[in-house]
Amino acid sequence: MGTSVERKRTWISAVGAALLIGAALLLLAMVGGRTLPERAGPPIEQLAVEHTELVPGSIEVTVRNTGPDPVQVAQVFVNDSYVDLTGGEQPIGHLDSEVLRLDYPWQDGQPYLLSFLTSTGLVIEHEIPAAVTTPQADAGFFALMALIGTYVGIIPVVLGMLFLPVLRRIGPGGIRVLLGLTVGLLAFLAVDATLEGVELSERGGGAFGGPALLVLGAVLAFLGLTALDRYLGSRRAVSDTRGSSGIRLAFMIALGIGLHNLGEGLAIGAAYAVGELALGATLVVGFTIQNTTEGLAVVTPLTQRRPPVLHLLGLGLLAGTPAIVGALIGASVNNAELSALLLGIGVGAIAQVILQIAPALRDRAGRVLSPGTIGGITAGLLTMYVTGLLVVA
Numbered sequence: 001m002g003t004s005v006e007r008k009r010t011w012i013s014a015v016g017a018a019l020l021i022g023a024a025l026l027l028l029a030m031v032g033g034r035t036l037p038e039r040a041g042p043p044i045e046q047l048a049v050e051h052t053e054l055v056p057g058s059i060e061v062t063v064r065n066t067g068p069d070p071v072q073v074a075q076v077f078v079n080d081s082y083v084d085l086t087g088g089e090q091p092i093g094h095l096d097s098e099v100l101r102l103d104y105p106w107q108d109g110q111p112y113l114l115s116f117l118t119s120t121g122l123v124i125e126h127e128i129p130a131a132v133t134t135p136q137a138d139a140g141f142f143a144l145m146a147l148i149g150t151y152v153g154i155i156p157v158v159l160g161m162l163f164l165p166v167l168r169r170i171g172p173g174g175i176r177v178l179l180g181l182t183v184g185l186l187a188f189l190a191v192d193a194t195l196e197g198v199e200l201s202e203r204g205g206g207a208f209g210g211p212a213l214l215v216l217g218a219v220l221a222f223l224g225l226t227a228l229d230r231y232l233g234s235r236r237a238v239s240d241t242r243g244s245s246g247i248r249l250a251f252m253i254a255l256g257i258g259l260h261n262l263g264e265g266l267a268i269g270a271a272y273a274v275g276e277l278a279l280g281a282t283l284v285v286g287f288t289i290q291n292t293t294e295g296l297a298v299v300t301p302l303t304q305r306r307p308p309v310l311h312l313l314g315l316g317l318l319a320g321t322p323a324i325v326g327a328l329i330g331a332s333v334n335n336a337e338l339s340a341l342l343l344g345i346g347v348g349a350i351a352q353v354i355l356q357i358a359p360a361l362r363d364r365a366g367r368v369l370s371p372g373t374i375g376g377i378t379a380g381l382l383t384m385y386v387t388g389l390l391v392v393a
Contacts, residue, residue: 043069045118048203049126050097050335053134059104061114061126063088064097072119078104078112091119095208106131135331145269145327152268152291153261153323158316160295167303173372175303179360180373182253182297184380186357189260190350192384197263197343203336213337217344218351221259225252225352247311249301249356254319256353257294260346261319265326266339293383294319301360 046067053060059078065071070091076083086101106112112128135141167178197214209216232248298315330339363370 043120045069045071045120045122045124047071047073047092047116047118047124049114052126052128054106054128054131055134057103057105059102059106059112059114059128061100061102062097063092063100063116065092065094068094070094073098073100073116074119075117076100076102077115077117078102078106080113080115108132141331142328145331146324148268149265149324149327150320153265154316154320156291157257157295157298157320158313160292160297161299161312161316163296164299164302164312167300170303173363175300176361176363176370177372177376178296178300179357180376181380181383182300182376183354183357183361183373184377184382185293185297185384186253186256186350186354186380187377188381188384189257190347190354193260193263193343193347193350197340197347200336200343201340208337210337211340213341214344214347217341218348221345221348222352223348225255225349228252228255229352229356246301246304247307249360250298250315251318252353252356253301254298254315256346256349257298257319258322259349261291261294262322262326263339263343263346265323265328266330266342268323269327269330269332291320293380293387 044067046065047063048066049061050064051062053062063073070093072091073085073088076085081104084103086103088098088100092098100116102114108131110131112131114126114128116124116126118124167175170178194214198211201210201214229248229252232251295316298319299312302312326342329342358368361368361370361373363372
């Protein structure tokens with residue numbers, strides 16, 4: 001009884017201290033800020049172009065104020081020519097966005113440089129490498145995104161899972177080499193997604209955190225999947241089913257790859273929406289070959305048992321379907337900051353999966369990095385690098 005009362009007092013003290021700190025910070029923000037002197041010097045003006053939509057005869061640009069001071073767009077030039085402007089009559093506040101419509105008869109395939117002249121004389125530029133009519137988001141467009149997501153997500157992963165009968169014929173040493181191969185594949189995907197996420201976050205102007213969004217997504221995904229793994233582990237202890245650890249590991253690998261494919265589909269959809277992606281047979285074939293290795297990674301932990309076909313199909317869908325979802329989101333939203341956050345989630349998921357695989361790499365001597373696993377990791381990294389060269393975007 002005494003312990004329970006003491007615990008309640010501790011919680012009440014903690015909550016009271018948190019409320020007191022929150023009230024003090026709120027009071028400081030409301031009153032303390034007015035006591036500070038006005039900031040000297042010229043205003044700090046920053047604009048980030050979040051979205052560009054090209055329709056015949058006009059260019060619509062969505063800009064966001066990523067600086068601390070309001071920004072008033074006074075004039076806009078396209079390739080040094082003044083153009084009529086609709087929108088932006090009022091100053092754009094901190095983190096607010098505005099759609100600017102430029103009346104300009106652009107030509108298909110031509111490069112354009114947009115120059116935004118603010119009321120203080122600052123010039124902010126945005127480049128359109130090659131003007132292409134922005135596809136309209138109708139039913140046919142979304143059907144095309146779903147088809148592309150199926151090509152680059154589900155089909156290659158399922159094809160890679162067909163290697164399972166072959167994997168059953170190799171011994172424990174071979175399994176460790178293949179698990180090392182899986183680690184190499186996943187590590188390359190994590191690095192690739194990180195680089196792409198940093199590039200996307202910088203393109204968004206850092207209004208909502210920039211690269212910090214990538215880190216936030218990675219940490220949250222890592223913690224979330226760790227909690228999920230602990231939950232699945234507790235259920236395994238209750239059921240104590242032989243071989244369930246293999247299913248659990250395959251599930252975690254499929255989930256991690258699925259989150260990565262979500263970011264991949266997101267990039268495809270966003271690029272297609274603005275006409276910056278050369279969608280062709282080479283692109284589809286390149287993604288298919290690269291993602292086939294992901295199916296191999298999913299089934300590697302399942303060599304000691306014969307899971308039902310529906311379980312295998314479910315793992316394939318778990319790893320591949322997010323590519324469709326990503327393509328649809330990317331084509332609809334086309335937001336660089338959101339893309340960076342989702343890529344960060346994929347990075348965190350992959351890091352958690354690599355941590356899960358690590359104990360299974362130990363050989364009889366207890367070494368994680370034996371010559372065999374090092375060879376597998378190296379082969380995985382090189383495989384992803386070489387197949388990545390086939391993707392032309």
